[in-house]
Amino acid sequence: MTPNLVYVVVIGVLFAAGVSMVLERSLTRVLMGMILLGNGVNLLILLGGNAGAPPIVGASDAEMADPLPQIMILTAIVITLGMTAFLLALAYRSWAMSGHDEVQDDVEDQRIMRLAERDEGSGTDDTDHHEAAR
């Protein structure tokens, strides 16, 4: 199959725009980035099948578009709707509780970072070594 330039460009731009939004801390912005990325991925999948007449048997004599990518994308679109609803509720909740919708740093990860800075183990290996160290 020969690639379609319009698709290739649109996919690239949707990915780039999505990624630049996803890499921020505001949850609504992250969500918008995810939606753009999702659209890009959907087009990427769609591009895998050939274009053509709607895949409805008997509707047209022309060659049909490949239905398989369409089936997958349909599922993806509706799942994105569910995810959007959930993340929006999360963003609102975050705003209601803390006055902003920013994703905070993970406390547990920071604890591990401090352990790494002090060159210590987590102590979860439960060996005598740590028992003695404590």
Place this chain on the structure above:
Amino acid sequence: MLLVVLILHAAAAMLAPVAIRHAGNRALYGLALVPAGTFVWTATQKPPVAEAYPWVPHLGMDLALRMGSLSWLMMLIVSGIGAVVLAYCARYFTEGDPGLGRFAGIFLGFATAMTGLVVSDDLVLLYVFWELTTVFSYLLIGHSGEHSAGRRAAMQALVVTTAGGLAMLVGFVLLGHGAGTYRWSEIVEGPLPAGGATAAVLILAGALSKSAIFPFSFWLPAAMAAPTPASAYLHAASMVKAGVFLLGLLGPLLALAEPWRPVALVAGIITLLLGGWNAMRQHDLKLLLAYGTVSQLGLLTIALGAGSRAAALAGAALLLAHALFKAALFLVVGIVDRLAGTRDLRELSGLGRRMPVLAVIAGLAVASMAGVPPLAGFVGKETLFTAFEHGGTTDRLVLPALVAGSALTVAYGLRFLRGAFAAKPGFAPLQTPRPGFAFLAPAGLLALAGLGLGVAASWLDGVLTPYASQFPGETEHLALWHGFGLPLLLSGAVLAAGGTMFAVQLRGRPWPGRRLPAAETVYKWLMSAVDRAAVEVTGATQRGSLPFSLGIILVVLVLFGAGTLVFVAPWPSGLRLWDTPLQLVAGAVVVSSALIAARSRRRLTAMILLGVSGYGVAVMFVLHGAPDLALTQFLVETVTIVMFVLVLRRLPVRFSARPLRASRIMRTTLAAATGLVAAGMAYVAVGGRTAMPISVDFAEPAVSYGGGHNIVNVALVDIRAWDTMGEISVLVVAATGVASLIFRRSGALQRRRAEQGNGHLDQQVQEPGPWLRAGDNPEARRQSIILQVVARLLFHTIVLFSIYLLFSGHNAPGGGFAGGLVAGLALTTRYLAGGRRELNAAAPVDAGLVLGAGLLTAVGTGAAALVAGGEVLQSALLDFHLPVLGHIHFATSTFFDIGVYLIVVALVLEILRSLGAELDRQHEVAARTERRAIERQREPV
């Protein structure tokens, strides 16, 4: 029948906690009937017994069970010792011990796994049971999880044996792959498959780690943290025995591999000597026995790993003898511990006079262990001497080690007896209570069995010879009397040397030597190194910041993606500009709106541009020939905009402060790189496609099987129905999640139910009001009556249209998703026009109820197909005549689509109730409170 045995064991394991809660310790006698019955049944069988049941046919895996001679022996050991130990537990544990139910359950689970292990014919099945014993032993050793020693010991046993087990699995796969089958009974027939030597070494690693053979010995003494009956079972019949059993089972073929014998012999000898040596230094009776077990396992490894007929015969006999005397000795220690309150042999004094019967039992067991005639241990050991007497030079080198190890065994055996029972000078005899019959009987039975088997050596010879004859070598027999010769001389020398060693130590000479296992240090070092490395890697890559973590993932994607694109990918030669020029227009809209959205700092602007870009994508779907996608995308995009508006009206107008300049540049660079890689991947992947898509064959079955002309819709509810099922489950979860995030208190939920049940909360009497009058709505002042009336007028039409879409979807664009979204939009219109009361009037039901109904319909359709004799979610075509409507052609998958429809409607309803109505209410409450506060301030105090 073997399968029945396994099922009975598993059932007993599951029943055990319940039985013990109701009947107390007595229930253990009942539970012991399962292994006891197994013992009796096994004793009446004549091996080999084999059976197979299909299990995972796609992988060629069967539930293949086979009881050969060695398995038969192991079955007797596992079930016999298991029954005896369970009966012993009834007295060992105090009545009402809260941990007993759990203990008994795990113990029987362990017995199930061990029984399964010894009768598995399929190597993969064997591995499964093997790891099950590891897990159960972890739980048994860690029985007292509140002590850190218990946890540590359990973890050590788990890590060491699992690591060995994984090596073994690789060995099994090599073996099975080389031989073309995983059935051991078939592999053993053929020649050693290619890769057999590597497989042998890997399997040895698994077997030796399981049996606590050097260098893995250290975990077994630490495992003493387990309750004593568990230790008895672990040491005598299961877990560590699994390793030597595997050596014995696989020996007939794998001993042909070059490294098998040297590895087994050297590791066995070191373990035999080191274990015995360390047993001489222990003061805790249980620890002494544990090191004794390590030593004895070394001996068994030598016997079963030697790969000769006589040694195998001796090994099988010793396996049995060891099970009997070691279990008996542990049970004795348990009695001493319970009654005297200590296991320290420096404190125990005068118990022999106090409990003569127990002393006799221990004496019998120790005699068997030391190899005193006429006990079972003697029979086995003398045959072992004979086996290595006749062999070549290597074998003669093994012989002195055997003698030295056996002498150590005699010495620590005597040390055990004196430590437990003798009156020590300077210590007053302990005044302990005497053990009752039921407490003594299990140990006594095992000790007597050791005596009986020694006397019945020729019978034992008969049942074990079929196993030994699998090995090459001269015929040898088990017998009490082999005549005068080197073996008898060695047996005598062993007893004399052992006695001397014991006497020397008694004189007060401290037993030389430091800690045995250097391997334990290595293990600890390794574990803390892994822990440190994990902390460093996690600390470096996972810094707790979401942008950073995502950035790492994207950088990897870019590097790998770009690398592959540049160096590996076949670049296609051709490139089309577009299918139709209209695509360029739609594409330009999508691209520009997406780019501006990404730059916008105002939430509303970004949201609107996002919607524009989404509609642009929908147009691209249309131009591609995907009307279903376009329809759904349009509807989803609309619902998304509504959702965003509902939430954004409460959030600040602008996004929070712009990130720093440096990070902004980083972000933009990474975004551009990801976009480039994605575009490159799209270009290369499409160009690389050469095969025919499988969907060209979808058209015909869609009509003939699915009963519809719209391939996309038919596939969604038919061949990909499982995916759709998963998807609607996600929707249900998302809807529930939204509600639980917004409705914060349980009071809010109750109020919500009340409001829904009664659309007009203010009116006491429910009466059907005028259809189109909107003035009764208290919120009406702020709303457009015209809009409300129009919304009411349109509502039913839109709902009807949504139902049309649902049913026509099988043959034309539409279906459950599109229909549900349209119905959801009808509800949205009502809400936007008239607020939450209007919404409740339009849909006077709980969204959760609709969600449940939808899921039930979808699952019910799937299950109905199963009941009707098809596969889950298989659809059928129904043709029938109705008087007015005429001929009806109907696919059962339509019901599935109805379920989808209901769930999508409920999702939208839930969104409106949560993000819409509830936020309204919360806002009103907040505003009212604020107003009151202001009024109160104005009032003069």
